[in-house]
Amino acid sequence: MLSEARFKNFKLLRDVRLPLGRLNVLVGPNAVGKSTVLEGIHYLLQLVTLNPKKSKLKTGRPGALFTGKRALERLIAKPDAAELELEVVLADGTRFGIRGRPASQDDPGSESFRLWFGKDGQIAELDLPGMDHADERFFFRGPRDAKLGSVVRLKLHAETLASDHYSEDDVPRVEYDGGGLASVLQYLQGLRDGTLEMIEQDLATVVHGAQRIRALPARVRRREKQRISVDGQDFWADQVHDRTGARFEVEWKGLGWVPADQLSEGTLLALGLITVVRFNAPRVVLLDDLDKALHPVAQRKLVALIRSILAATPHLQVVATSHSPFLLDELRMEEVIVMARDGERGSALRRLDENPTSKKRGGYLHPGELWSLVGEGWVNEGRG
Known part of the structure:
Protein backbone atom coordinates (compact mmCIF):
# COMPACT_ATOMS: atom_id res chain seq x y z
CA MET A 1 0.00 0.00 0.00
CA LEU A 2 1.12 3.56 -0.68
CA SER A 3 1.66 5.50 2.55
CA GLU A 4 2.69 8.77 0.97
CA ALA A 5 3.05 10.66 -2.30
CA ARG A 6 5.37 13.61 -2.86
CA PHE A 7 5.38 16.24 -5.58
CA LYS A 8 7.96 18.92 -6.37
CA ASN A 9 7.48 21.54 -9.08
CA PHE A 10 4.71 19.51 -10.72
CA LYS A 11 2.26 22.11 -12.05
CA LEU A 12 0.72 23.80 -8.96
CA LEU A 13 2.34 21.33 -6.59
CA ARG A 14 5.65 23.03 -5.84
CA ASP A 15 6.46 21.14 -2.66
CA VAL A 16 3.63 18.92 -1.46
CA ARG A 17 3.55 15.79 0.69
CA LEU A 18 0.33 13.75 0.65
CA PRO A 19 -0.23 11.19 3.44
CA LEU A 20 -2.28 8.23 2.22
CA GLY A 21 -4.55 5.66 3.85
CA ARG A 22 -6.89 3.08 2.35
CA LEU A 23 -9.54 5.70 1.45
CA ASN A 24 -8.55 9.28 0.65
CA VAL A 25 -10.76 12.10 -0.65
CA LEU A 26 -9.32 15.43 -1.81
CA VAL A 27 -11.48 18.54 -1.45
CA GLY A 28 -10.97 22.23 -2.13
CA PRO A 29 -11.88 24.99 -4.60
CA ASN A 30 -11.62 24.63 -8.35
CA ALA A 31 -8.17 24.95 -9.95
CA VAL A 32 -6.36 24.09 -6.72
CA GLY A 33 -4.70 20.92 -8.03
CA LYS A 34 -6.91 18.04 -6.86
CA SER A 35 -6.85 16.32 -10.25
CA THR A 36 -3.15 17.18 -10.56
CA VAL A 37 -2.47 14.98 -7.53
CA LEU A 38 -4.18 12.04 -9.25
CA GLU A 39 -2.36 12.82 -12.48
CA GLY A 40 1.07 12.82 -10.84
CA ILE A 41 0.54 9.51 -9.05
CA HIS A 42 -0.79 7.97 -12.26
CA TYR A 43 2.13 9.15 -14.39
CA LEU A 44 4.68 7.73 -11.98
CA LEU A 45 3.03 4.34 -11.51
CA GLN A 46 2.31 4.02 -15.25
CA LEU A 47 6.04 3.81 -15.89
CA VAL A 48 6.15 0.36 -14.30
CA THR A 49 3.92 -1.27 -16.92
CA LEU A 50 4.68 0.91 -19.94
CA ASN A 51 5.08 -1.28 -23.02
CA PRO A 52 8.85 -1.67 -23.58
CA LYS A 53 8.27 -1.54 -27.36
CA LYS A 54 7.43 2.13 -26.90
CA SER A 55 10.62 2.89 -25.00
CA LYS A 56 13.29 2.68 -27.69
CA LEU A 57 14.24 6.30 -27.06
CA LYS A 58 17.55 7.07 -25.37
CA THR A 59 15.49 8.33 -22.44
CA GLY A 60 13.61 4.99 -22.25
CA ARG A 61 10.19 4.65 -20.67
CA PRO A 62 10.16 8.15 -19.14
CA GLY A 63 10.90 9.67 -22.53
CA ALA A 64 8.06 7.66 -24.07
CA LEU A 65 5.60 8.75 -21.38
CA PHE A 66 6.53 12.39 -20.92
CA THR A 67 5.93 13.56 -24.47
CA GLY A 68 3.30 15.55 -26.36
CA LYS A 69 0.71 16.93 -23.93
CA ARG A 70 2.68 15.27 -21.13
CA ALA A 71 6.01 16.84 -22.09
CA LEU A 72 8.09 17.97 -19.12
CA GLU A 73 8.08 21.60 -20.21
CA ARG A 74 4.27 21.57 -20.03
CA LEU A 75 4.16 19.92 -16.58
CA ILE A 76 6.94 21.73 -14.76
CA ALA A 77 5.98 24.56 -12.38
CA LYS A 78 6.15 28.01 -13.93
CA PRO A 79 8.02 30.27 -14.25
CA ASP A 80 11.35 29.30 -12.71
CA ALA A 81 11.53 25.58 -11.87
CA ALA A 82 14.39 23.67 -13.48
CA GLU A 83 13.13 20.12 -12.81
CA LEU A 84 10.13 18.27 -11.42
CA GLU A 85 9.94 15.33 -9.06
CA LEU A 86 7.34 12.66 -8.29
CA GLU A 87 7.68 10.01 -5.58
CA VAL A 88 5.57 7.45 -3.74
CA VAL A 89 6.47 5.72 -0.48
CA LEU A 90 5.19 2.25 0.39
CA ALA A 91 4.09 1.17 3.85
CA ASP A 92 7.40 -0.64 4.40
CA GLY A 93 9.42 2.49 3.60
CA THR A 94 10.29 1.56 0.01
CA ARG A 95 10.51 4.62 -2.23
CA PHE A 96 9.90 4.88 -5.98
CA GLY A 97 10.41 8.18 -7.71
CA ILE A 98 11.48 10.13 -10.76
CA ARG A 99 13.16 13.47 -11.34
CA GLY A 100 12.87 14.98 -14.79
CA ARG A 101 14.72 17.93 -16.31
CA PRO A 102 13.35 19.36 -19.58
CA ALA A 103 15.62 20.00 -22.53
CA SER A 104 17.09 23.48 -22.72
CA GLN A 105 16.32 25.78 -25.63
CA ASP A 106 19.97 25.66 -26.65
CA ASP A 107 20.12 21.85 -26.63
CA PRO A 108 16.80 20.15 -27.58
CA GLY A 109 18.33 16.74 -26.86
CA SER A 110 19.36 17.48 -23.27
CA GLU A 111 16.21 16.14 -21.57
CA SER A 112 17.18 13.83 -18.71
CA PHE A 113 15.64 11.65 -16.00
CA ARG A 114 16.76 10.02 -12.78
CA LEU A 115 14.68 7.24 -11.21
CA TRP A 116 15.13 5.49 -7.87
CA PHE A 117 13.63 2.50 -6.07
CA GLY A 118 14.29 0.88 -2.70
CA LYS A 119 14.67 1.58 0.99
CA ASP A 120 17.08 4.10 2.48
CA GLY A 121 20.58 2.71 2.22
CA GLN A 122 19.54 0.25 -0.50
CA ILE A 123 18.41 2.57 -3.28
CA ALA A 124 18.79 1.46 -6.90
CA GLU A 125 19.09 4.33 -9.38
CA LEU A 126 18.63 4.70 -13.12
CA ASP A 127 19.93 7.67 -15.12
CA LEU A 128 18.57 8.32 -18.60
CA PRO A 129 20.12 8.90 -21.04
CA GLY A 130 23.35 7.21 -20.03
CA MET A 131 22.33 3.63 -19.26
CA ASP A 132 21.29 0.96 -21.76
CA HIS A 133 17.94 -0.77 -22.14
CA ALA A 134 19.14 -3.84 -20.22
CA ASP A 135 19.86 -1.63 -17.22
CA GLU A 136 16.41 -0.09 -17.58
CA ARG A 137 14.67 -3.48 -17.71
CA PHE A 138 16.62 -4.67 -14.66
CA PHE A 139 15.76 -1.51 -12.70
CA PHE A 140 12.02 -1.87 -13.29
CA ARG A 141 11.94 -5.42 -11.92
CA GLY A 142 11.77 -3.99 -8.39
CA PRO A 143 8.77 -1.69 -8.94
CA ARG A 144 7.06 -4.43 -10.97
CA ASP A 145 7.54 -7.05 -8.24
CA ALA A 146 6.13 -4.52 -5.75
CA LYS A 147 3.05 -4.33 -8.04
CA LEU A 148 3.36 -0.55 -8.30
CA GLY A 149 2.00 -0.65 -11.84
CA SER A 150 -1.40 -1.91 -10.67
CA VAL A 151 -3.20 1.42 -11.02
CA VAL A 152 -6.16 2.85 -12.89
CA SER A 322 -15.04 15.51 -4.40
CA HIS A 323 -16.92 18.75 -3.79
CA SER A 324 -19.70 17.24 -1.69
CA PRO A 325 -20.00 17.80 2.07
CA PHE A 326 -22.68 15.10 2.10
CA LEU A 327 -20.16 12.54 0.91
CA LEU A 328 -17.54 13.77 3.38
CA ASP A 329 -19.97 13.21 6.24
CA GLU A 330 -19.50 9.46 5.69
CA LEU A 331 -15.71 9.69 6.02
CA ARG A 332 -13.37 9.90 8.97
CA MET A 333 -11.57 13.20 9.56
CA GLU A 334 -8.21 11.72 8.58
CA GLU A 335 -9.62 10.48 5.25
CA VAL A 336 -10.39 14.04 4.09
CA ILE A 337 -7.50 15.96 2.48
CA VAL A 338 -8.15 19.71 2.21
CA MET A 339 -6.31 21.65 -0.51
CA ALA A 340 -5.76 25.41 -0.83
CA ARG A 341 -3.78 27.86 -2.99
CA ASP A 342 -0.91 29.76 -1.43
CA GLY A 343 -0.08 32.40 -4.02
CA GLU A 344 3.26 31.97 -5.76
CA ARG A 345 4.08 29.00 -3.55
CA GLY A 346 1.49 26.94 -5.40
CA SER A 347 -0.93 24.65 -3.62
CA ALA A 348 -0.82 23.14 -0.16
CA LEU A 349 -2.76 20.37 1.54
CA ARG A 350 -3.49 19.09 5.03
CA ARG A 351 -5.70 16.39 6.48
CA LEU A 352 -8.91 17.65 8.02
CA ASP A 353 -7.99 16.14 11.38
CA GLU A 354 -5.04 18.59 11.46
CA ASN A 355 -7.44 21.53 11.72
CA PRO A 356 -6.92 23.12 15.17
CA THR A 357 -10.61 22.76 16.00
CA SER A 358 -11.12 19.22 14.71
CA LYS A 359 -10.76 17.45 18.06
CA LYS A 360 -13.19 19.78 19.80
CA ARG A 361 -15.71 20.17 16.99
CA GLY A 362 -15.29 16.60 15.79
CA GLY A 363 -17.32 15.50 18.77
CA TYR A 364 -20.47 17.05 17.35
CA LEU A 365 -19.72 17.84 13.69
CA HIS A 366 -19.32 15.41 10.80
CA PRO A 367 -16.34 15.95 8.44
CA GLY A 368 -18.50 17.59 5.76
CA GLU A 369 -19.98 19.96 8.32
CA LEU A 370 -16.55 20.86 9.69
CA TRP A 371 -15.15 21.48 6.19
CA SER A 372 -18.14 23.68 5.34
CA LEU A 373 -17.48 25.66 8.52
CA VAL A 374 -13.70 26.11 8.41
CA GLY A 375 -13.12 26.11 4.64
CA GLU A 376 -9.55 25.99 3.31
CA GLY A 377 -7.83 29.14 4.64
CA TRP A 378 -6.34 27.34 7.66
CA VAL A 379 -4.34 25.00 5.40
CA ASN A 380 -1.71 27.70 4.79
CA GLU A 381 -1.42 28.80 8.43
CA GLY A 382 2.03 28.16 9.85
CA ARG A 383 3.71 27.49 6.50
CA GLY A 384 7.25 28.79 6.37
Whole structure:
Protein backbone atom coordinates (compact mmCIF):
# COMPACT_ATOMS: atom_id res chain seq x y z
CA MET A 1 0.00 0.00 0.00
CA LEU A 2 1.12 3.56 -0.68
CA SER A 3 1.66 5.50 2.55
CA GLU A 4 2.69 8.77 0.97
CA ALA A 5 3.05 10.66 -2.30
CA ARG A 6 5.37 13.61 -2.86
CA PHE A 7 5.38 16.24 -5.58
CA LYS A 8 7.96 18.92 -6.37
CA ASN A 9 7.48 21.54 -9.08
CA PHE A 10 4.71 19.51 -10.72
CA LYS A 11 2.26 22.11 -12.05
CA LEU A 12 0.72 23.80 -8.96
CA LEU A 13 2.34 21.33 -6.59
CA ARG A 14 5.65 23.03 -5.84
CA ASP A 15 6.46 21.14 -2.66
CA VAL A 16 3.63 18.92 -1.46
CA ARG A 17 3.55 15.79 0.69
CA LEU A 18 0.33 13.75 0.65
CA PRO A 19 -0.23 11.19 3.44
CA LEU A 20 -2.28 8.23 2.22
CA GLY A 21 -4.55 5.66 3.85
CA ARG A 22 -6.89 3.08 2.35
CA LEU A 23 -9.54 5.70 1.45
CA ASN A 24 -8.55 9.28 0.65
CA VAL A 25 -10.76 12.10 -0.65
CA LEU A 26 -9.32 15.43 -1.81
CA VAL A 27 -11.48 18.54 -1.45
CA GLY A 28 -10.97 22.23 -2.13
CA PRO A 29 -11.88 24.99 -4.60
CA ASN A 30 -11.62 24.63 -8.35
CA ALA A 31 -8.17 24.95 -9.95
CA VAL A 32 -6.36 24.09 -6.72
CA GLY A 33 -4.70 20.92 -8.03
CA LYS A 34 -6.91 18.04 -6.86
CA SER A 35 -6.85 16.32 -10.25
CA THR A 36 -3.15 17.18 -10.56
CA VAL A 37 -2.47 14.98 -7.53
CA LEU A 38 -4.18 12.04 -9.25
CA GLU A 39 -2.36 12.82 -12.48
CA GLY A 40 1.07 12.82 -10.84
CA ILE A 41 0.54 9.51 -9.05
CA HIS A 42 -0.79 7.97 -12.26
CA TYR A 43 2.13 9.15 -14.39
CA LEU A 44 4.68 7.73 -11.98
CA LEU A 45 3.03 4.34 -11.51
CA GLN A 46 2.31 4.02 -15.25
CA LEU A 47 6.04 3.81 -15.89
CA VAL A 48 6.15 0.36 -14.30
CA THR A 49 3.92 -1.27 -16.92
CA LEU A 50 4.68 0.91 -19.94
CA ASN A 51 5.08 -1.28 -23.02
CA PRO A 52 8.85 -1.67 -23.58
CA LYS A 53 8.27 -1.54 -27.36
CA LYS A 54 7.43 2.13 -26.90
CA SER A 55 10.62 2.89 -25.00
CA LYS A 56 13.29 2.68 -27.69
CA LEU A 57 14.24 6.30 -27.06
CA LYS A 58 17.55 7.07 -25.37
CA THR A 59 15.49 8.33 -22.44
CA GLY A 60 13.61 4.99 -22.25
CA ARG A 61 10.19 4.65 -20.67
CA PRO A 62 10.16 8.15 -19.14
CA GLY A 63 10.90 9.67 -22.53
CA ALA A 64 8.06 7.66 -24.07
CA LEU A 65 5.60 8.75 -21.38
CA PHE A 66 6.53 12.39 -20.92
CA THR A 67 5.93 13.56 -24.47
CA GLY A 68 3.30 15.55 -26.36
CA LYS A 69 0.71 16.93 -23.93
CA ARG A 70 2.68 15.27 -21.13
CA ALA A 71 6.01 16.84 -22.09
CA LEU A 72 8.09 17.97 -19.12
CA GLU A 73 8.08 21.60 -20.21
CA ARG A 74 4.27 21.57 -20.03
CA LEU A 75 4.16 19.92 -16.58
CA ILE A 76 6.94 21.73 -14.76
CA ALA A 77 5.98 24.56 -12.38
CA LYS A 78 6.15 28.01 -13.93
CA PRO A 79 8.02 30.27 -14.25
CA ASP A 80 11.35 29.30 -12.71
CA ALA A 81 11.53 25.58 -11.87
CA ALA A 82 14.39 23.67 -13.48
CA GLU A 83 13.13 20.12 -12.81
CA LEU A 84 10.13 18.27 -11.42
CA GLU A 85 9.94 15.33 -9.06
CA LEU A 86 7.34 12.66 -8.29
CA GLU A 87 7.68 10.01 -5.58
CA VAL A 88 5.57 7.45 -3.74
CA VAL A 89 6.47 5.72 -0.48
CA LEU A 90 5.19 2.25 0.39
CA ALA A 91 4.09 1.17 3.85
CA ASP A 92 7.40 -0.64 4.40
CA GLY A 93 9.42 2.49 3.60
CA THR A 94 10.29 1.56 0.01
CA ARG A 95 10.51 4.62 -2.23
CA PHE A 96 9.90 4.88 -5.98
CA GLY A 97 10.41 8.18 -7.71
CA ILE A 98 11.48 10.13 -10.76
CA ARG A 99 13.16 13.47 -11.34
CA GLY A 100 12.87 14.98 -14.79
CA ARG A 101 14.72 17.93 -16.31
CA PRO A 102 13.35 19.36 -19.58
CA ALA A 103 15.62 20.00 -22.53
CA SER A 104 17.09 23.48 -22.72
CA GLN A 105 16.32 25.78 -25.63
CA ASP A 106 19.97 25.66 -26.65
CA ASP A 107 20.12 21.85 -26.63
CA PRO A 108 16.80 20.15 -27.58
CA GLY A 109 18.33 16.74 -26.86
CA SER A 110 19.36 17.48 -23.27
CA GLU A 111 16.21 16.14 -21.57
CA SER A 112 17.18 13.83 -18.71
CA PHE A 113 15.64 11.65 -16.00
CA ARG A 114 16.76 10.02 -12.78
CA LEU A 115 14.68 7.24 -11.21
CA TRP A 116 15.13 5.49 -7.87
CA PHE A 117 13.63 2.50 -6.07
CA GLY A 118 14.29 0.88 -2.70
CA LYS A 119 14.67 1.58 0.99
CA ASP A 120 17.08 4.10 2.48
CA GLY A 121 20.58 2.71 2.22
CA GLN A 122 19.54 0.25 -0.50
CA ILE A 123 18.41 2.57 -3.28
CA ALA A 124 18.79 1.46 -6.90
CA GLU A 125 19.09 4.33 -9.38
CA LEU A 126 18.63 4.70 -13.12
CA ASP A 127 19.93 7.67 -15.12
CA LEU A 128 18.57 8.32 -18.60
CA PRO A 129 20.12 8.90 -21.04
CA GLY A 130 23.35 7.21 -20.03
CA MET A 131 22.33 3.63 -19.26
CA ASP A 132 21.29 0.96 -21.76
CA HIS A 133 17.94 -0.77 -22.14
CA ALA A 134 19.14 -3.84 -20.22
CA ASP A 135 19.86 -1.63 -17.22
CA GLU A 136 16.41 -0.09 -17.58
CA ARG A 137 14.67 -3.48 -17.71
CA PHE A 138 16.62 -4.67 -14.66
CA PHE A 139 15.76 -1.51 -12.70
CA PHE A 140 12.02 -1.87 -13.29
CA ARG A 141 11.94 -5.42 -11.92
CA GLY A 142 11.77 -3.99 -8.39
CA PRO A 143 8.77 -1.69 -8.94
CA ARG A 144 7.06 -4.43 -10.97
CA ASP A 145 7.54 -7.05 -8.24
CA ALA A 146 6.13 -4.52 -5.75
CA LYS A 147 3.05 -4.33 -8.04
CA LEU A 148 3.36 -0.55 -8.30
CA GLY A 149 2.00 -0.65 -11.84
CA SER A 150 -1.40 -1.91 -10.67
CA VAL A 151 -3.20 1.42 -11.02
CA VAL A 152 -6.16 2.85 -12.89
CA ARG A 153 -7.31 6.44 -13.18
CA LEU A 154 -10.96 7.09 -13.95
CA LYS A 155 -12.83 10.14 -15.16
CA LEU A 156 -16.05 8.43 -16.14
CA HIS A 157 -18.56 9.89 -18.61
CA ALA A 158 -22.14 8.66 -18.70
CA GLU A 159 -22.51 8.66 -22.50
CA THR A 160 -19.34 6.62 -22.91
CA LEU A 161 -20.36 4.16 -20.21
CA ALA A 162 -23.71 3.61 -21.94
CA SER A 163 -22.25 3.15 -25.42
CA ASP A 164 -22.35 -0.12 -27.35
CA HIS A 165 -18.85 -1.56 -27.52
CA TYR A 166 -16.74 -4.03 -29.47
CA SER A 167 -13.51 -5.42 -28.05
CA GLU A 168 -10.85 -7.57 -29.68
CA ASP A 169 -9.20 -8.32 -26.33
CA ASP A 170 -9.53 -11.75 -24.78
CA VAL A 171 -10.30 -10.03 -21.47
CA PRO A 172 -11.85 -6.58 -22.00
CA ARG A 173 -11.54 -3.73 -19.51
CA VAL A 174 -13.23 -0.49 -18.59
CA GLU A 175 -11.26 2.42 -20.03
CA TYR A 176 -10.35 5.73 -18.36
CA ASP A 177 -13.57 7.42 -19.54
CA GLY A 178 -15.86 4.39 -19.12
CA GLY A 179 -15.58 2.94 -22.61
CA GLY A 180 -15.79 -0.84 -22.74
CA LEU A 181 -18.28 -1.30 -19.90
CA ALA A 182 -20.69 -3.23 -22.14
CA SER A 183 -17.93 -5.61 -23.26
CA VAL A 184 -16.83 -6.24 -19.67
CA LEU A 185 -20.40 -7.00 -18.56
CA GLN A 186 -20.80 -9.36 -21.53
CA TYR A 187 -17.55 -11.11 -20.59
CA LEU A 188 -18.65 -11.50 -16.95
CA GLN A 189 -22.04 -12.80 -18.05
CA GLY A 190 -20.31 -15.59 -19.94
CA LEU A 191 -17.73 -16.20 -17.22
CA ARG A 192 -20.38 -16.92 -14.57
CA ASP A 193 -17.95 -16.76 -11.65
CA GLY A 194 -20.23 -14.71 -9.42
CA THR A 195 -18.68 -11.32 -10.20
CA LEU A 196 -21.67 -10.07 -12.20
CA GLU A 197 -23.98 -11.06 -9.35
CA MET A 198 -21.83 -9.07 -6.89
CA ILE A 199 -22.00 -6.06 -9.21
CA GLU A 200 -25.79 -6.38 -9.32
CA GLN A 201 -25.98 -6.50 -5.53
CA ASP A 202 -23.68 -3.51 -5.17
CA LEU A 203 -25.64 -1.44 -7.69
CA ALA A 204 -28.92 -2.27 -5.93
CA THR A 205 -27.36 -1.08 -2.66
CA VAL A 206 -26.40 2.31 -4.08
CA VAL A 207 -29.27 2.92 -6.52
CA HIS A 208 -32.72 2.03 -5.21
CA GLY A 209 -34.78 -0.03 -7.66
CA ALA A 210 -31.91 -1.50 -9.69
CA GLN A 211 -32.03 -5.28 -9.94
CA ARG A 212 -30.36 -7.49 -12.56
CA ILE A 213 -27.96 -6.64 -15.39
CA ARG A 214 -27.81 -8.33 -18.77
CA ALA A 215 -25.57 -7.94 -21.81
CA LEU A 216 -26.92 -8.42 -25.31
CA PRO A 217 -25.38 -8.54 -28.81
CA ALA A 218 -25.14 -5.23 -30.62
CA ARG A 219 -23.95 -4.25 -34.08
CA VAL A 220 -21.06 -1.83 -33.72
CA ARG A 221 -19.74 0.12 -36.71
CA ARG A 222 -15.97 0.54 -36.64
CA ARG A 223 -13.56 2.43 -38.85
CA GLU A 224 -10.43 0.33 -39.32
CA LYS A 225 -7.19 0.62 -41.28
CA GLN A 226 -6.78 -2.00 -43.99
CA ARG A 227 -3.65 -2.64 -46.05
CA ILE A 228 -4.18 -2.76 -49.80
CA SER A 229 -1.46 -3.95 -52.19
CA VAL A 230 -1.36 -2.52 -55.72
CA ASP A 231 1.45 -3.48 -58.12
CA GLY A 232 3.65 -4.53 -55.23
CA GLN A 233 3.10 -1.34 -53.25
CA ASP A 234 1.20 -1.26 -49.97
CA PHE A 235 -1.34 1.42 -49.12
CA TRP A 236 -3.47 1.93 -46.04
CA ALA A 237 -7.12 2.81 -46.46
CA ASP A 238 -9.97 3.41 -44.03
CA GLN A 239 -12.59 0.69 -44.13
CA VAL A 240 -15.91 0.65 -42.28
CA HIS A 241 -16.92 -2.70 -40.83
CA ASP A 242 -19.91 -3.85 -38.81
CA ARG A 243 -18.85 -5.96 -35.84
CA THR A 244 -20.92 -7.85 -33.31
CA GLY A 245 -20.24 -6.18 -30.00
CA ALA A 246 -22.21 -5.72 -26.81
CA ARG A 247 -24.79 -3.50 -25.18
CA PHE A 248 -26.39 -3.81 -21.76
CA GLU A 249 -29.60 -3.22 -19.87
CA VAL A 250 -30.54 -2.93 -16.20
CA GLU A 251 -33.73 -4.42 -14.82
CA TRP A 252 -35.65 -1.84 -12.82
CA LYS A 253 -38.23 -2.64 -10.18
CA GLY A 254 -41.66 -1.85 -11.62
CA LEU A 255 -40.25 -0.87 -15.02
CA GLY A 256 -38.61 -3.97 -16.44
CA TRP A 257 -35.46 -3.87 -18.55
CA VAL A 258 -34.09 -0.37 -19.24
CA PRO A 259 -31.45 0.14 -22.00
CA ALA A 260 -28.15 1.68 -20.94
CA ASP A 261 -28.72 4.90 -22.87
CA GLN A 262 -31.89 5.53 -20.86
CA LEU A 263 -30.28 5.11 -17.44
CA SER A 264 -29.53 8.14 -15.30
CA GLU A 265 -26.03 9.59 -15.19
CA GLY A 266 -25.66 8.69 -11.52
CA THR A 267 -26.66 5.06 -12.14
CA LEU A 268 -24.15 4.72 -14.97
CA LEU A 269 -21.31 6.30 -13.00
CA ALA A 270 -21.99 4.07 -9.99
CA LEU A 271 -22.12 0.97 -12.21
CA GLY A 272 -18.85 1.90 -13.92
CA LEU A 273 -17.01 2.38 -10.63
CA ILE A 274 -18.44 -0.79 -9.09
CA THR A 275 -17.41 -2.82 -12.14
CA VAL A 276 -13.83 -1.52 -12.02
CA VAL A 277 -13.31 -2.37 -8.34
CA ARG A 278 -15.08 -5.74 -8.55
CA PHE A 279 -13.47 -7.06 -11.75
CA ASN A 280 -9.69 -7.53 -11.71
CA ALA A 281 -9.43 -4.76 -9.13
CA PRO A 282 -6.17 -2.79 -9.36
CA ARG A 283 -4.23 -1.92 -6.23
CA VAL A 284 -4.73 1.82 -6.65
CA VAL A 285 -7.89 3.48 -8.02
CA LEU A 286 -7.64 7.20 -8.81
CA LEU A 287 -11.07 8.73 -9.32
CA ASP A 288 -12.15 12.23 -10.31
CA ASP A 289 -15.49 13.48 -8.91
CA LEU A 290 -16.53 10.59 -6.69
CA ASP A 291 -19.88 12.25 -5.96
CA LYS A 292 -20.69 13.17 -9.57
CA ALA A 293 -24.43 13.17 -10.40
CA LEU A 294 -25.39 11.19 -7.31
CA HIS A 295 -28.17 12.12 -4.88
CA PRO A 296 -26.83 12.78 -1.33
CA VAL A 297 -28.37 9.53 -0.08
CA ALA A 298 -26.72 7.62 -2.95
CA GLN A 299 -23.40 9.29 -2.12
CA ARG A 300 -23.59 7.96 1.42
CA LYS A 301 -24.45 4.49 0.16
CA LEU A 302 -21.55 4.61 -2.30
CA VAL A 303 -19.07 5.38 0.47
CA ALA A 304 -20.48 2.52 2.55
CA LEU A 305 -20.12 0.23 -0.47
CA ILE A 306 -16.52 1.31 -1.07
CA ARG A 307 -15.75 0.57 2.57
CA SER A 308 -17.19 -2.93 2.27
CA ILE A 309 -15.14 -3.54 -0.89
CA LEU A 310 -11.99 -2.25 0.84
CA ALA A 311 -12.64 -4.61 3.73
CA ALA A 312 -12.95 -7.55 1.33
CA THR A 313 -10.00 -6.47 -0.86
CA PRO A 314 -7.00 -5.85 1.43
CA HIS A 315 -4.71 -4.64 -1.37
CA LEU A 316 -7.12 -1.98 -2.71
CA GLN A 317 -6.52 1.74 -2.13
CA VAL A 318 -8.72 4.61 -3.34
CA VAL A 319 -7.71 8.24 -3.93
CA ALA A 320 -10.58 10.42 -5.14
CA THR A 321 -11.72 14.03 -5.46
CA SER A 322 -15.04 15.51 -4.40
CA HIS A 323 -16.92 18.75 -3.79
CA SER A 324 -19.70 17.24 -1.69
CA PRO A 325 -20.00 17.80 2.07
CA PHE A 326 -22.68 15.10 2.10
CA LEU A 327 -20.16 12.54 0.91
CA LEU A 328 -17.54 13.77 3.38
CA ASP A 329 -19.97 13.21 6.24
CA GLU A 330 -19.50 9.46 5.69
CA LEU A 331 -15.71 9.69 6.02
CA ARG A 332 -13.37 9.90 8.97
CA MET A 333 -11.57 13.20 9.56
CA GLU A 334 -8.21 11.72 8.58
CA GLU A 335 -9.62 10.48 5.25
CA VAL A 336 -10.39 14.04 4.09
CA ILE A 337 -7.50 15.96 2.48
CA VAL A 338 -8.15 19.71 2.21
CA MET A 339 -6.31 21.65 -0.51
CA ALA A 340 -5.76 25.41 -0.83
CA ARG A 341 -3.78 27.86 -2.99
CA ASP A 342 -0.91 29.76 -1.43
CA GLY A 343 -0.08 32.40 -4.02
CA GLU A 344 3.26 31.97 -5.76
CA ARG A 345 4.08 29.00 -3.55
CA GLY A 346 1.49 26.94 -5.40
CA SER A 347 -0.93 24.65 -3.62
CA ALA A 348 -0.82 23.14 -0.16
CA LEU A 349 -2.76 20.37 1.54
CA ARG A 350 -3.49 19.09 5.03
CA ARG A 351 -5.70 16.39 6.48
CA LEU A 352 -8.91 17.65 8.02
CA ASP A 353 -7.99 16.14 11.38
CA GLU A 354 -5.04 18.59 11.46
CA ASN A 355 -7.44 21.53 11.72
CA PRO A 356 -6.92 23.12 15.17
CA THR A 357 -10.61 22.76 16.00
CA SER A 358 -11.12 19.22 14.71
CA LYS A 359 -10.76 17.45 18.06
CA LYS A 360 -13.19 19.78 19.80
CA ARG A 361 -15.71 20.17 16.99
CA GLY A 362 -15.29 16.60 15.79
CA GLY A 363 -17.32 15.50 18.77
CA TYR A 364 -20.47 17.05 17.35
CA LEU A 365 -19.72 17.84 13.69
CA HIS A 366 -19.32 15.41 10.80
CA PRO A 367 -16.34 15.95 8.44
CA GLY A 368 -18.50 17.59 5.76
CA GLU A 369 -19.98 19.96 8.32
CA LEU A 370 -16.55 20.86 9.69
CA TRP A 371 -15.15 21.48 6.19
CA SER A 372 -18.14 23.68 5.34
CA LEU A 373 -17.48 25.66 8.52
CA VAL A 374 -13.70 26.11 8.41
CA GLY A 375 -13.12 26.11 4.64
CA GLU A 376 -9.55 25.99 3.31
CA GLY A 377 -7.83 29.14 4.64
CA TRP A 378 -6.34 27.34 7.66
CA VAL A 379 -4.34 25.00 5.40
CA ASN A 380 -1.71 27.70 4.79
CA GLU A 381 -1.42 28.80 8.43
CA GLY A 382 2.03 28.16 9.85
CA ARG A 383 3.71 27.49 6.50
CA GLY A 384 7.25 28.79 6.37
